[in-house]
Amino acid sequence: KTLDVTERLDNLKQVCDLDEGRIAGEIFYSQAIYEQELEKIFARCWLFVAHESQLVKTGDYITTTMGEDEVIVVRQKDGSIKVFLNACPHRGNKVCFSESGSTRGFICNYHGWSFDTAGNLVGQHESGIYEASDFDKSKWGLREVAKVDTYKGLVFATFDPESPSLQEYLGPMTWYLDALFDNQEGGTEFVGGCIRSTYECNWKIAAENFVGDILHAGWTHDSAARAMLGGSVAKVSDFDESYSVNWNGHGYEFALDTVGNVAVLGESKLNRYIHTIKPSVAERLGDFRSNMIASVSSCTIFPNFSFLPGQNTVRVWQPRGPNKIELFTWVVVNKSAPDEIKEMWRKGAMMTFSPTGVFEMDDGENWEYCTKTAKGRVTAKQDLYVGLGMDTFMEETRLPGNVYQGQLNEANSRAFYQYWYDLLSAHTWSEVPNRNKGKVEAE
Ligand code: FES
Ligand code: FE
Secondary structure (H helix, E strand, C coil): CCCCHHHHHHCHHHCCECCCCEEEHHHHCCHHHHHHHHHHHHCCCCEEEEEHHHCCCCCEEEEEEECCEEEEEEECCCCCEEEEECCCCCCCCCCCCCCEEECCEEECCCCCCEEECCCCEEECCCHHHHHHCCCCHHHCCCCECCEEEEECCEEEEECCCCCCCHHHHHCCHHHHHHHHHCCCCCCEEEEEEEEEEEECCCHHHHHHHHHHCHHHHHHHCHHHHHHHHCCCCCCHHHCCCEEEEEECCEEEEEECCCCCHHHHCHHHHHHHHHHHHHHHHHHHHCHHHHCCCCCCEEEEECCCEEEECCCCEEEEEEECCCCCEEEEEEEEEECCCCHHHHHHHHHHHHHHCCCCCHHHHHHHHHHHHHHHHHHCCCHHHCEEECCCCCCCECCCCCCCEEEEECCCCCHHHHHHHHHHHHHHHCCCHHHCCCCCCCECCCC
16 A cells, blocks of 8 residues: 555655665655654754854854754853744744854844843833833844754854754764864864755755765765875775664764875875874874774764765755755864864865865755655655665674674664654654664773
8 A cells, every 4th residue: 555645654664674674766756754853853953053162252153053943052151052942932034144253242133122142131212112012122032052062173053952062963973073173182172164055955965974984985986086186985895894883873884094085185295194193083082083093984863964074064954845955064173283283184175075176066956856756756656775784783892882894884874764763653752662773881
């Protein structure tokens, strides 16, 4: 029996069966599913909103979105960070139109309500009228997002007061995040601004590409690599030691002792820098992670925060409908790196993963067609295969997380779609099943 979309939502098992290694194209195009995602994923999960280096002093702010909700992220007098809806509590007008800056407050263009950086309503045009009508100013400040927390410079927020703590949400993935975000004293910073671009693709296609799809690299990016780097993309199946690790819907796949494409640029100076800092990384994080720092690898923290260590690009796939994303992308560097090296990372990332970057163009076209084909009613019902590496779970390992052998593996993609499925099916966090079977901590 063919179910209509509402029935299929009630019975998601019809749409995806991860034990069988299949999903349906429909999940990339359905408006009904998208509405559920905004509600059950983007209004509940921890979402990346800023890097602390973007908010240095009191009053520094950036504007971004959490799902389709516009928000302001602002540094407070006491050093903490608050996140507010970028929508005036009078008629809902946007109160901040700038992408970033430093301010003492926000004033709404419509009727002149003004707010301090802590979100308090502090003044209005014709304020006497409000006073005469017993208006209680203290109740009408900017609406604050439920929880904000940081991990190694990365600022996350969630709309849901019931969500697990950030630490619990990220789980053992933090052990791997440290390889990029905490490999040197002083941590990391973003350099340059935020590059924004749009793609006509579903957000999950992009997020899943970074959660663990190295398989496409050697094929999709081969011609760009030849033109740009003068040779093919490294053959992943030739790497000695590689893993796919996941936890909840997050995933990180990496090969030890390899270097990403950007490190090849800049007359190998980046490569030399990586080798220079390696001993101190080994001291800080141990040998294993010192071999991960700029490796051929990628990561997505569910739902839409991703990065590539070997290219130092960090990005958020902002959903803008079932078949559109706005991509926010930044370049991340070690704060302690020499300026020349920071500049090389920045240029390298722009040449590869930016709207004009050779690799990003390759990916964008694929992702748009993965989405558009699902517009067809019959094509949307087609099963799609995500079954690679079904039996590669590693029982015997000292590594934390759910660890799978090899990078050419769809274990992380399955975990991503499974968590997506579990969140859409669950009404509360306690209904989300714990499917993790690996260790919480490294041994
Ligand atoms: Fe902002 Fe009226 S909508 S002051
Ligand atoms: Fe790619």
